[in-house]
Amino acid sequence: MQDSASPDNWLDIVRWNSDGLVPAIAQDAETGEILMMAWMNRESLKLTAEEGQAVYWSRSRGKLWRKGETSGHQQVVRDLRLDCDEDVILLKVEQKGGIACHTGRRSCFYRALEDGQWVPVEPVLKNPDSIYGNQ
Amino acid sequence: MQDSASPDNWLDIVRWNSDGLVPAIAQDAETGEILMMAWMNRESLKLTAEEGQAVYWSRSRGKLWRKGETSGHQQVVRDLRLDCDEDVILLKVEQKGGIACHTGRRSCFYRALEDGQWVPVEPVLKNPDSIYGNQ
Numbered sequence: 001m002q003d004s005a006s007p008d009n010w011l012d013i014v015r016w017n018s019d020g021l022v023p024a025i026a027q028d029a030e031t032g033e034i035l036m037m038a039w040m041n042r043e044s045l046k047l048t049a050e051e052g053q054a055v056y057w058s059r060s061r062g063k064l065w066r067k068g069e070t071s072g073h074q075q076v077v078r079d080l081r082l083d084c085d086e087d088v089i090l091l092k093v094e095q096k097g098g099i100a101c102h103t104g105r106r107s108c109f110y111r112a113l114e115d116g117q118w119v120p121v122e123p124v125l126k127n128p129d130s131i132y133g134n135q
Numbered sequence: 136m137q138d139s140a141s142p143d144n145w146l147d148i149v150r151w152n153s154d155g156l157v158p159a160i161a162q163d164a165e166t167g168e169i170l171m172m173a174w175m176n177r178e179s180l181k182l183t184a185e186e187g188q189a190v191y192w193s194r195s196r197g198k199l200w201r202k203g204e205t206s207g208h209q210q211v212v213r214d215l216r217l218d219c220d221e222d223v224i225l226l227k228v229e230q231k232g233g234i235a236c237h238t239g240r241r242s243c244f245y246r247a248l249e250d251g252q253w254v255p256v257e258p259v260l261k262n263p264d265s266i267y268g269n270q
Contacts, residue, residue, distance in 0.1 A: 010251055023158050025169060032167025034160060037223045049248060081244040082253050084236050088172045090244040101219050109216040109225040113184060116145055118217050 011042055015087040021057060022087055026067075026100065029078040029092040035100035036108040038065070040089060052077050054091055071131045073097040097126075104128045146177055150222040156192060157222055161202075161235065164213040164227040170235035171243040173200070175224060187212050189226055206266045208232040232261075239263045 026035045038056040044064055047055040054075035058065040068074030079092035101108040110122035151157055161170045173191040179199055182190040189210035193200040203209030214227035236243040245257035
């Protein structure tokens with residue numbers, strides 16, 4: 001039973017790992033394509049729900065990461081899901097610009113195992129230098 | 136460049152975490168539905184590629200977990216993908232029995248956030264007791 005007096009109860013249900021994080025999978029809400037997986041802490045998940053746009057926790061930078069803050073490739077959240085073990089989040093999103101990956105590809109999962117090698121099988125849609133304003 | 140003299144080189148490219156694990160997302164190869172997320176160690180990923188069926192590492196049981204070994208709900212792997220950071224695996228699978236979740240649902244991501252509560256939105260297709268032979 002949920003306690004209606006505690007509006008953040010849904011955040012307490014999530015089983016954060018020892019670093020206070022859970023994996024969050026972003027899936028294109030229309031095509032079903034898996035775009036990326038990143039991590040969320042409690043604050044980023046709360047902000048994601050409040051703002052309706054994906055906010056992750058950057059482990060490398062040690063700070064909140066509003067997806068698209070530099071690239072413009074925001075993820076508008078259409079559906080937020082929790083798995084049976086309460087330790088993985090699924091976001092169904094509208095991917096702005098059609099590009100989730102920092103390499104300029106639609107999805108981060110662009111390498112397929114073929115004959116014992118990881119082979120890029122998805123095209124680069126935009127030069128990363130132009131995405132991140134380095135040229 | 137890959138070293139063709141080292142057949143397991145593709146396993147060396149994966150960036151295992153401090154526990155020797157990476158997250159592995161299972162997606163229905165036909166419908167695009169995300170079925171579950173579990174963990175793999177080096178041996179389980181190698182076996183997954185060799186056997187063509189998903190083999191995970193059970194963190195709770197501390198041993199290899201051949202998906203479907205009890206339930207019969209194996210996952211036949213159609214495509215193995217690696218993400219841009221080399222620390223997440225994506226499996227596109229044929230889900231035997233049409234059920235991935237131990238609750239008897241198709242997908243483990245059956246709870247949606249609605250009005251600040253996690254609400255089950257996917258039907259139970261089969262009683263878990265009958266899946267696991269407890270009745």
